[in-house]
Amino acid sequence: MASNEIVSWGNEKIEWSDDLLLQAEQDDEDHREMFALMNRVFSAARLGADVVTSAVADLCLFTREHFTREQHSMESAGYPDCEAHRYDHEYLIFQLDVLIDRLMLSGPELVAEELVDLLKRWLCDHILTYDSAFVEFLRERGRGREVA
Numbered sequence: 619m620a621s622n623e624i625v626s627w628g629n630e631k632i633e634w635s636d637d638l639l640l641q642a643e644q645d646d647e648d649h650r651e652m653f654a655l656m657n658r659v660f661s662a663a664r665l666g667a668d669v670v671t672s673a674v675a676d677l678c679l680f681t682r683e684h685f686t687r688e689q690h691s692m693e694s695a696g697y698p699d700c701e702a703h704r705y706d707h708e709y710l711i712f713q714l715d716v717l718i719d720r721l722m723l724s725g726p727e728l729v730a731e732e733l734v735d736l737l738k739r740w741l742c743d744h745i746l747t748y749d750s751a752f753v754e755f756l757r758e759r760g761r762g763r764e765v766a
């Protein structure tokens with residue numbers, strides 16, 4: 619699967635890597651914004667459960683919006699792997715929702731490791747496999763979808 623080294627993180631920060639760029643303007647912009655929101659989650663960790671919960675909720679909201687945009691693009695393009703891609707989105711949202719519930723119950727310390735694992739999967743696997751395959755499909759069909 620995708621390299622786990624493409625993104626680096628310490629305890630509180632995930633570094634963006636240009637290796638994640640898909641050269642598709644809207645996707646790249648959204649993915650960068652998600653990095654910013656994820657890093658807000660990490661920096662909120664010191665400030666207590668309420669701040670973390672709010673930061674995770676923001677991440678979740680933006681992620682849903684991004685997924686809706688992508689799904690709309692896939693449907694409009696008649697993308698044949700749309701359902702599998704959508705399923706992965708739903709699974710990721712489900713995992714984020716579960717984490718928010720656990721955050722409320724247990725506090726940020728106990729879910730930090732799981733959050734990092736989820737973000738790793740999200741960043742390294744989803745963007746580089748599902749999103750990348752869709753952008754490639756658009757390119758092959760010569761549609762470009764407002765590519766920068």
Ligand SMILES: [Fe+2]
Nearest residue numbers: 688703748749
């Ligand atoms: Fe996606």
Ligand SMILES: [Fe+2]
Nearest residue numbers: 645684688749
């Ligand atoms: Fe995406």
